Amino acid sequence: xxxxxxxxxxxxxxxxxxxxxxxxxxxxxxxxxxxxxxxxxxxxxxxxxxxxxxxxxxxxxxxxxxxxxxxxxxxxxxxxxxxxxxxxxxxxxxxxxxxxxxxxxxxxxxxxxxxxxxxxxxxxxxxxxxxxxxxxxxxxxxxxxxxxxxxxxxxxxxxxxxxxxxxxxxxxxx
Numbered sequence: 319x320x321x322x323x324x325x326x327x328x329x330x331x332x333x334x335x336x337x338x339x340x341x342x343x344x345x346x347x348x349x350x351x352x353x354x355x356x357x358x359x360x361x362x363x364x365x366x367x368x369x370x371x372x373x374x375x376x377x378x379x380x381x382x383x384x385x386x387x388x389x390x391x392x393x394x395x396x397x398x399x400x401x402x403x404x405x406x407x408x409x410x411x412x413x414x415x416x417x418x419x420x421x422x423x424x425x426x427x428x429x430x431x432x433x434x435x436x437x438x439x440x441x442x443x444x445x446x447x448x449x450x451x452x453x454x455x456x457x458x459x460x461x462x463x464x465x466x467x468x469x470x471x472x473x474x475x476x477x478x479x480x481x482x483x484x485x486x487x488x489x490x491x492x
Contacts, residue, residue, distance in 0.1 A: 320429070320459070320461045320462075320463060321459055321461050322461060323445045323446060323448045323450070323460075323461055323464070324443070324445060324448075324450050324458050324459065324460060324461070325395075325458060325459040326456065326457075326458050327391055327392075327395055327431065327456075327457035327458060327459065328391050328456075328457055329453075329455045329456045329457070330387055330388065330391070330433065330455050330457060331387075331455065332433065332434075332435045332436075332454055332455045334384045335384070335433070335435050335479055336435055336436070336477075338377075338380065338381065338384060339406065339435075339477070342377050342380060343377075344366050344377075344406075345366065346364040346365075346366055346408060347364070363407060363408070363409050363413045364407070364408040364409075365405045365406065365407050365408070366405060366406040366408075367403070367404070367405040368381045368404040368405060368406075369401050369402075369403055369404040369405075370403055370405070371402065371403065378404070381404065388433070388457070388481070391457060392429075392431065392481075392483045396429055396483060396485045397485045397486065398485065398486045399483055399484050399485035399486050400483075400484055400486070401481055401482065401483060401484070402428045402482040402483065402484040403428075403480075403481065403482040404479075404480070404481045404482075405479075405480055406435075406477065406478070406479055406480070407476075407477070407478045407479075407480055408475060408476070408477055409468070409470045409475065409476040409478075410470065410473075410475050410476075411470055411473055413470055413476075416467060417444075417465050417466065417467045420462035420463065427484060427485075427487075428482040428483060428484045429459050429482070429483045429484075429485075430459060430460050430462040430480065430481075430482055431457055431458070431459050431480070431481045431482075431483055432452065432457070432458055432459075432460060432478050432479070432480050433455065433456075433457050433478065433479040433480075433481075434452045434453065434454050434455070434456065434476070434477070434478050435454065435455075435477040435478060435479060436454065436474070436475060436476060436477040437452055437453070437454055437474070437476045437477075437478075438474045438476075439451055441468065441469070441470050441476050442468070442469045443460065443466065443467075443468055444466060444467050444468075444469070445460060445461060445464050445465075445466040446464045446465060446466070452478075
């Protein structure tokens, strides 16, 4: 079940993920938003996909190796499951994320979890009529089925790891 607005999970060390971004051949010029018909929603927002609808990209295995703590936290909060989508997002003060809802595909049965890797106190999430300031390393789930946006303030870029986690569905005996 999705939270009303935001669900705070736990805080993690972001250094392994920043190191991953610095040491791997990251190509920010993907058409990730175009693939999802979201060119009009995300303006000057760059993304680097690692997993998309169960299609893994070359660096997914390297990411998986360093993500054991994340996977443990997701399992603790949501039960056994798997990643559906994983990507890094980069925004600057020239980026715009227009208000939108994520309703397509598997979003109704996944948990959209964000981990800010680099941010400042001027990055504000708006979900419905509520606001939330994300802190570095604090994992949180957004109810992405509600109207939401992200506003970047200041000159510092914002780096975020965004994951859609799909819990395994278990049925009892019928």
